[in-house]
Amino acid sequence: MSDKNTTPAPSGIARLSFNEKFRLQTWLMGIIAFAVVLFLLVQAKFILIALAIAIILFSLTSDAINSISRLRIGQFRIANWLASIVAVFLIASGLLTLAGLVISQINTVLSTTLAYTDDAQRAIAQMFAWMGPGVENSVLQTVRSIEISGYLRSAAGQAGTILSQVVLIILFVGFLFLERVWFGTKLENLMADKAQAARVSAIIGSIIRRVNRYLLVKTLVSSVTGVAIFLLLSVFNLQFAVAMGLLTFVLNFLPSVGSIIATLIVTLVAYIQVPEPQTAVLIFVLAGMIQFILGNVIDPMLMGRTLRLSAFGIIISLAFWGAVWGIPGMFLAVPFMVAVMIVCSHIPAARPVAILLSREGLPEEEFPLTPDSPAQSTEAGAERGYSHAIGAE
Numbered sequence: 248m249s250d251k252n253t254t255p256a257p258s259g260i261a262r263l264s265f266n267e268k269f270r271l272q273t274w275l276m277g278i279i280a281f282a283v284v285l286f287l288l289v290q291a292k293f294i295l296i297a298l299a300i301a302i303i304l305f306s307l308t309s310d311a312i313n314s315i316s317r318l319r320i321g322q323f324r325i326a327n328w329l330a331s332i333v334a335v336f337l338i339a340s341g342l343l344t345l346a347g348l349v350i351s352q353i354n355t356v357l358s359t360t361l362a363y364t365d366d367a368q369r370a371i372a373q374m375f376a377w378m379g380p381g382v383e384n385s386v387l388q389t390v391r392s393i394e395i396s397g398y399l400r401s402a403a404g405q406a407g408t409i410l411s412q413v414v415l416i417i418l419f420v421g422f423l424f425l426e427r428v429w430f431g432t433k434l435e436n437l438m439a440d441k442a443q444a445a446r447v448s449a450i451i452g453s454i455i456r457r458v459n460r461y462l463l464v465k466t467l468v469s470s471v472t473g474v475a476i477f478l479l480l481s482v483f484n485l486q487f488a489v490a491m492g493l494l495t496f497v498l499n500f501l502p503s504v505g506s507i508i509a510t511l512i513v514t515l516v517a518y519i520q521v522p523e524p525q526t527a528v529l530i531f532v533l534a535g536m537i538q539f540i541l542g543n544v545i546d547p548m549l550m551g552r553t554l555r556l557s558a559f560g561i562i563i564s565l566a567f568w569g570a571v572w573g574i575p576g577m578f579l580a581v582p583f584m585v586a587v588m589i590v591c592s593h594i595p596a597a598r599p600v601a602i603l604l605s606r607e608g609l610p611e612e613e614f615p616l617t618p619d620s621p622a623q624s625t626e627a628g629a630e631r632g633y634s635h636a637i638g639a640e
Contacts, residue, residue: 285571288571288572289571289572292571292572292573292576293408293412293415294415295572296412296572296575296576296579297412297415297416297419298419299579299582299583300416300575300579301416301419301420301423302419302423303458303462303579303582304338304416304420305420305423305424305427306455306458306459307459307462307463308334308337308338309427309455310455310459311334312327312330312331312334313327315330327428331424331427334424335417335420335421335424338417338420339417339420342413342416342417343413343417346409346410346413348493349409349493350409350410352489352490352493355487355490356487356490367515367519369387369522370515370518370519370522371386371387371390371515372384372386372387372390373522374386374518431448434447434448446593450589450590450593453589454585454586454589454590457585457589458582458585458586460550461550461581461582461585462582464546464549464550465499465500465546467549468499468541468542468545468546468549469495469496469497469499469500470496471541471545472495472496472499472506472537472538472541472542473492473493473495473496473499474492475537475541476488476491476492476495476509476513476534476537477489477491477492479513479530479533479534479537480492480513480516480517480530483517483521483526483530485516485517485520485521486520487516491512491513491516494509494512494513495509495513498512499538499542500578501565501577501578502561502565502581503558503561503562503565504562504565506538506542507538509534509538510531510534510535510538513530513534514527514530514531514534517530555605555606555607556581556584556585556588556604556605556606557603557604557605557606558606560584560603560604561580561581561584564580564581564583564584565577565580567580568580568583584604587600587601587604588600588601588604588605589601591604592605
């Protein structure tokens with residue numbers, strides 16, 4: 248006798264088990280959480296960009312402050328709070344000076360760009376003359392259809408926000424220095440476990456050391472490159488030498504693509520002012536040699552094994568943060584990638600992410616835990632980590 252209450256499931260449709268349903272729900276919740284976080288990153292990007300830059304500047308100067316506070320002049324010792332106040336003052340002065348220089352150069356370029364608009368359009372079209380007069384005319388018409396004035400107004404508006412963002416960064420840095428003394432105590436109370444707090448401190452210290460070394464080396468190499476480009480354009484008696492040197496300095500912080508963009512812009516600016524292919528080619532070759540020697544020879548020598556990041560991962564990080572935060576996000580892409588790789592390398596479930604982000608697929612652990620003595624390892628790591636990089640009284 249057949250059972251009439253049981254109906255077979257349609258062919259090709261299988262019921263999900265409890266584990267499969269739980270896994271599916273986890274994935275869906277993860278996607279929703281990622282979308283919410285991405286939305287918040289985009290909506291609050293003005294504040295978050297300022298906060299990220301402030302944290303980087305804070306970490307760069309904290310180690311120097313700790314070293315200064317340990318110095319003794321006779322029987323006197325420089326107080327930690329005094330060194331912090333001096334550091335905030337120097338950071339504020341440097342940021343305001345840099346912002347003023349950038350705004351002045353932007354105003355200089357914008358005020359003279361309209362005078363070179365026709366020359367620039369013809370110079371760009373002449374670059375395609377070898378493909379025939381029809382192609383050259385088409386390129387000229389296409390370039391002339393671009394609303395230059397709209398882009399100039401947008402650039403002027405962006406320049407106006409620089410000063411307000413610099414003020415916000417200075418405020419964030421000041422409050423971070425006020426909180427630095429109590430960070431260790433807060434971390435221990437938050438984790439409720441000294442060993443775990445020591446491990447977190449060591450991870451933070453590792454991130455700070457690598458990012459600091461990367462930024463210091465990049466700043467040095469980019470400064471030398473910018474000065475070299477300035478001297479190169481000055482030798483040829485071209486305008487915008489200061490602006491091109493500053494632009495090269497800034498763009499060199501973008502790995503892989505920044506030096507290429509800077510070289511092309513410098514060559515185009517030179518070609519617009521001196522419409523001679525020989526001069527433009529010579530400047531292109533010299534600027535390319537400067538970028539190659541400093542970027543591919545000197546930079547790796549100074550950087551050593553600091554980053555060990557995947558080149559493809561860097562491009563993906565640049566694209567993602569550029570889409571989320573624009574140009575500032577591209578400059579912060581590498582420090583963020585370093586932080587993600589180091590954190591994931593110490594989380595067993597997330598270690599595959601660290602392997603994908605590392606260059607050789609072997610992310611380093613500066614303080615790996617051993618099964619025999621986890622507390623010993625974490626305390627040693629913490630001693631080399633955040634307590635050294637941030638410090639307290």
